[in-house]
Amino acid sequence: DQQVKQNSPSLSVQEGRISxxxxxxxxxxxxxxxxxxxxxxxGPTFLISISSIKDKNEDGxxxxxxxxxxxxxxxxxVPSQPGDSAVYFCAAKNQGGKLIFGQxxxxxxxx
Amino acid sequence: KAGVTQTPRYLIKxxxxxxxxxxxxxxxxxxxxxxxxxxxQGLQFLFEYFSETQRNKGNFPGRFSGRQFSNSRSEMxxxxxxxxxxxxxxxxxxxTLGQGxxxxxxxxxxxxxxx
Numbered sequence: 001d002q003q004v005k006q007n008s009p010s011l012s013v014q015e016g017r018i019s020x021x022x023x024x025x026x027x028x029x030x031x032x033x034x035x036x037x038x039x040x041x042x043g044p045t046f047l048i049s050i051s052s053i054k055d056k057n058e059d060g061x062x063x064x065x066x067x068x069x070x071x072x073x074x075x076x077x078v079p080s081q082p083g084d085s086a087v088y089f090c091a092a093k094n095q096g097g098k099l100i101f102g103q104x105x106x107x108x109x110x111x
Numbered sequence: 112k113a114g115v116t117q118t119p120r121y122l123i124k125x126x127x128x129x130x131x132x133x134x135x136x137x138x139x140x141x142x143x144x145x146x147x148x149x150x151x152q153g154l155q156f157l158f159e160y161f162s163e164t165q166r167n168k169g170n171f172p173g174r175f176s177g178r179q180f181s182n183s184r185s186e187m188x189x190x191x192x193x194x195x196x197x198x199x200x201x202x203x204x205x206x207t208l209g210q211g212x213x214x215x216x217x218x219x220x221x222x223x224x225x226x
Contacts, residue, residue, distance in 0.1 A: 043217030103153035
């Protein structure tokens, strides 16, 4: 049972435009959500997070939106840069502290 | 501060063998989690150790086991290897910042290939 889903395995965006990565979850008890970025041959690195009591968190070019009623999370990258090309994972934390990850979306930003 | 280190980085084993992977967390971090990454499956949680005790466990068979030492270093062991165990195994050390906030730092992973 996949509790965190990233339904788009890949996304291609032109440099300078907005990248929107989506994530859906099924468990309403998740209380914290995170986005990680992964380059080949490296471990994932933390990007941005949001608590379930908020609906938006912004950090520079990265903004995460949380829609609890729809159980939907999105990451916006504006403007997109070629260095943003990587695999992006969303993750949700349950109250037991376990992190559940989505399958990942590979973002390609073309110059 | 040194990051999370994992050894070895690459490993090739034969079906039926067993393997032990090692992880050293960031100094001062007491929580270590292990994940398996395969194409299309994302990161699947294996288990988490905190102060030498298993705190959380994923849905993997008993062939997958782990332990944590008093210096917070952790090992995971896979016995009777199967072809489907070929994956990138990631270790992460975690620190809780309060108010539900966590920061989890990943190592570079061990690429295991089972032939």
